[in-house]
Amino acid sequence: MSDQRDNYMFGLGVLKGLGLAFRHFLETYLDDIRHWGKRYKSPEGIAYRASKDVRGIFTVQYPDEKIPVPEEFRFVPFLIYEEKDGVNEYRCTSCGICAKVCPPQCIWIVRASDPNTGRPIPDPADFYIDIDICMNCGYCAEYCPxxxxxxxxxxxxxxxxxxHNVYDKTKLGKPVSYYASIRPINYQREETARIEAESQRAVRKSHA
Structure with missing residues (x-):
């Protein structure tokens, strides 16, 4: 039994692996011929190469070409602010949950204080992320209330x-419109939940 398995691994197994590589080699040229150059240097070609229908091997002419990333793609975090009357109002309340759950501890927050009383207020005076340490896990975004x-x-x-890789509050801040543009499905779901929660609070107040 062992000899048969060894013969398969070093005989038919090798041929099977070579056959797979040869098939990918052929599919590369067949796909190029089928699309006659349209796989490259066009939005349609880029979209096709990013799809599950692509066959064979292809080259991305980066940085002239970039494969679109899916909505759930995640990289370094950013802070959302809402533009109201020319003022950027950050949603962050400096609660510190993101810093606590961060596995590599790359987030640190400076909480703002009331200038009159010295008491802390729910607003970050500054917010730092060391992007060289950040592992892009997304825990901060997942746990932020x-x-x-x-x-x-x-x-x-x-x-x-x-x-330059230690980002401060200003460098991290981006408007809510930017978030809506890169994650439209998530944004719409969150806004729907937010509107429903506000309407429920309004109903409870009216019955109080």
């Missing part, structure tokens, strides 16, 4: 200085 921090799609973050 205020939908204040979300995972980004921007992966082109190279820099020449190590200090």
């Amino acid at each position: 205020f939908d204040a921090i979300k995972m980004d799609h921007n992966y082109e973050l190279a820099s020449y200085e190590r200090t």
Whole structure:
């Protein structure tokens, strides 16, 4: 039995592996001929290469071409703010949950204080993320109770200085419209839930 298994692994098994590689080799050229150059340098070609229907091997001419990332793709987090009367109001309340659940501990928050009383207020004076340490796990976004921090799609973050990779509140901040543009399904679901919660609170107040 052992000899038969060895013969299969070093005989038919090798041929099967070579056959698979040869099939991919042929499919590469057949797919190119089938689409006659339209697989490249066009939005339709990029969309096709990002689909499950693609066959064979293909090249992405990066950075001239970029394969669209799926909505659930996640990279370095960003903070959401809402633009009201020309003022950027961050959703973050500096509760610190994101910093507590962060596995590599790359988040630290400076909580703002009332200038008159010195008491802490629900607003971050500053917010830092070391993107060299961040593992892009998404725990911060998952556990945030205020939908204040979300995972980004921007992966082109190279820099020449190590200090440039410690992002502060200003560099992390992006408008809610940006979040809606990169994650439309998630945004719509969250907004629907938010509206329903507000309507329920209004009903409870009216009956109080």
